[in-house]
Amino acid sequence: MLNTRLEDTDVLIIGSGGAGLRAAIEARRYGVKVTVVDKVVLGMNNSTRYSGGGIKAALPGILSTAYTTQYECPREHFRQAMIHGEYLNDEALVEIMTFEGPARVLELKSLGVDTFDAMYLKVHYPHGSGLMGPLVNTARKMGCTLRPGMVITRILVEGGRVVGAAGVDIYRGRCAAFRSGAVVIATGGAAETFLRNDTTVNTTGDGYTLALDAGASLRDMEIVQFEPYVQAEPGLPMLDRHEAEAEFHGVLRNALGEDFLVKYLPAVKAGQVPFEEQFGMALTDIRERVARAMVTEVAAGRGDQGAVLFDLRHVPAGKWESDFASQYARKVLLRGFDVQKKPVHVLPGAICTLGGIAIDGDCRTDVPGLFAAGEATGGVHGAARLGGDGLLDPIVFGARAGRSAALASNVAPSVSKELVEEARAEVASVLAEGPANLEILGKLRDQVKRTMWEQVGILRTGEAIAAAIPVLDELAERVRATKVRSLRQFKSRLETLNLARVGRVIAGAAQRRMESRGAHFRTDFPQRDDERWMVNQFVRQDGRKLAYTERPIRLRTTELLKQSKFGIEVK
Template sequence: MAQVDRQQWDVVVVGAGGAGLRAAIEARERGARTAVVCKSLFGKAHTVMAEGGIAASMGNVNGHDNWQVHFRDTMRGGKFLGQWRMAELHAREAPDRVWELETWGALFDRTPDGRISQRNFGGHEYPRLAHVGDRTGLELIRTLQQKATALQQEDFAAYGDHEARLKVFQECTVTRVLKDGGRVAGAFCYERESGRFFVLEAPAVVLATGGIGKSFKTTSNSWEYTGDGHALALLAGAPLLNMEFVQFHPTGMVWPPSVKGILVTESVRGDGGVLRNSDGRRFMFDYVPDVFKDKYAQTEDEADRWYEDPDGNRRPPELLPRDEVARAINAEVKAGRGSPHGGVFLDVSTRMSPERVKRRLPSMYHQFKELADVDITAEPMEVGPTCHYVMGGVAVDSETAAAEGVPGLFAAGEVAGGMHGSNRLGGNSLSDLLVFGRRAGLHAAALAAAPGPRPRVSPEQVDAAAAEALAPFHAREGAENPYTLHQELQSAMNDLVGIIRREDEMAEALRRLASLRERAARAGVEGHRQFNPGWHLALDLRNMLLVSECVARAALERTESRGGHTREDCPAMERAWRPVNLLCRPVEPPPADPAADRIRLERVRTEPIRPDLLALFEKEELVKYLAEEELPE
């Protein structure tokens, strides 16, 4: 039996970004002894890269805004595939979560009369994003980190250092969710610096690990985003929902190489930035879908008037939902009207003074000036679509954030599916992680406090998890290099399951993934467990290959184009697909052949939208999107 340190907790939170910290704070305040495991340093989560703001219908800039309009925008943005109850709860509770942050010390930008300022963003009918310049995510993490630290100080004063009630295990990775029969019993972890294994035993585990972007070659995501939470849920027996929907943010830098993939926040376009092709033309007017014709400007003159009058209803087409803008940029590049390095031009300098740019977009200005010698106050940026966010994720209950089929497992933030449907609106990610991070922590603590015996972790599970983690050190002659495998995986996903998809290419991607799985089983590393990044990557490959198979298999199955899923061979959005969710489940028992399929697909129908919420939409819109049997009388 492996000698592994074991600790007893009530709730284990995997991930210390916005969702993880909000869940941990809620669980701790409900009395649960809470452990937080984060892959990087505490306070360095990828949430800090969220720049534009937190979407919440506070109505501070436009009094017409309310939760119903926010709900309507969210469902429209997701092409009506979102879990309507999650979208409703999100829209209703987001303002309270923003005001709560302010009471915890967040310093938001203000309106002239002193209220929290809100800015425009793509897909939102009114100015709705509470912001801190263009570094809102950093302020959110700073505030939550400060709140968590204050709770730790309270515990120290009450209990001393012998009984921590909120503890952060930084630079550690979870490789398995452990179970007792069908329910959660804890997590198997290791320290990245030393390689030391340890087990956190708990009846509730909250997954808050973020996204999957490191499976793609061009991505805005940081190194941690290897699909850990998605894979942990699958391996524990929970299904993943609608994994075909991957959002390609329309404006990631494509040049110079030093900043390739880094996002240019949507607030650049919200504050007046425009997209131009190589001819200098604002091309987005050509790509406004019919359903949005009454919402977005059709001429440059109309767009100019909108910028002068922020309360106007004719928004500039640069603020269409992200999937529409990304497809438009891709079309211009394919038509030969792109920038020299395969993107288009984003120009902010002709509509904003240098002083206004530096005041409204300080991080954007300094980042590109320092890293790439690009002065955005004087020259346009070269931008293009970059893998940014996955709408699919763990299938969860809308009210509790509990994962389907695995008692004790919860998920919140990007790792959870359902809230955003087929496409996420900018700014909804930060309010999503606050709303459902809190709900996950609340219900995880309630489950941990329920009467009855605690689940137990068997020694056999611990031994199996340790053996799995150590396997790369025992690879025989002919071992595969994990870095080479990762590069080939990224190329396959980027080229064959990217922003524009075709049946033959996705079938080829699945063949390549099968070959990579077989080779990854032979991935080998040298040296010791201490300070060994090759070993970390070898372990991450399991997760990336598993999640990539989910994305490719679901994308091949869905024979339509909707939101972040665009099929060149099936370009229309089909009403028959509207009420269909695709669930990815693990093949049971796991096949012995590493190249064999690991995922099976299941079609399930969505729950009909409640009539009072359907009444918020125009009849013509419902006829366009909903299936025949879903239409109201």
């Protein structure tokens, strides 16, 4: 018989990436009981850990990264983030990130993050481990309760307020429920929704479905960022190589051997010239353009085995041996593939979801007692994210969410037996003797990801998205009808269902936005349309349906609108 263990805590934090751990540390400073749960090992298998470690804040003279633009002051960082986000960002959130960012980055040292190399977390591989390890240790030392292997399946809401969360403890083989005055969703994004992606398999958008089911809104879900230089070489891992572009200035070529970026980004000169020299802008700040150019070449029949070629043959042999990053790339990423002899196949992959749970400046969601931070949220990056802001966001808003949750936890929540039993029964109803159905689930997961990549990916059309929507709905139904034998298998089933549900949310939002903006590109509406589409899209769950609404964007800093994103005419 599957039973439930009910635990008490003041603040429950779901997710142990940068956002979750920073929230935990902050909440604990207020003396409240803090519990951090993660569906896998704490701090180990998330985007923060596998990130490139490039963090950005206006710290002139202190913070200098190899491949992100420098800012002289927070105001300049703010302006750049808004211009890049093409105004879908919430100005208030961007102000908070850019103005609080410098202090939050410097403060990381006091939290044990001492592996910065000029504030570029480059010492370790994966780069983000230089951040993750110390944050886990600090949270533990401060007395946070850390619970790995805990998959949260629902937020418990009673009387319109959050009173805790429930899930399954896959390590101990039982259900779990937490009674807590405040819950923080810090579950990261949903890039795994796409067949080609550059994240861990855990980024399945669980936080989005948790928030929807609890009654909170998501925003700007159509915006998904794709990393250009993700390996597509048969037999090699699907990991990104952009450090190789940044450091070695590799050249992207089509099957005809052409250095094709020149066609798409007229300011680019053919040959091995760093992006910064050509644009005054780093590759990480222009990646949606590069990704689009790559898939356009393939769609036009100029691809090679469905991909393009990344040419690094000019890199001197000594450079590979002398540089730690390149040694790692050669050993782990390339597995003996000799990039000095032939170009490696690359194709973009999803890296981050930029939409997410709607929050205010204190990380409050629409549901009292429910907070969110990091990639799980929307509104910080708008339609495109600047390099380095992906790590700054969880550090800044993690701290804010922790503070807000600590303050809101000053209530004595009561969780009814019925609510806990409902959550347990939901899990039990999926478990059955008989076949494990893992193969079926694997196929369904693959179908969701393929549908999203092929029909709701980088080059979108209304027709393809319309065809994808019923497929995603049907796939979700098929997952719902699939039983499993164990709680570990339950996790795979839940994640597959979440991928189908989140894919559906993204597709719906992408279908509605009939223009192109930032990372959202509609080939049937290739221009940005400020007359019609200066709106944010919000979505809520309404029974089995999704209810989308629009809110007009009213910029306070209207002079921004007059600025061109790249200062060049882009075809």
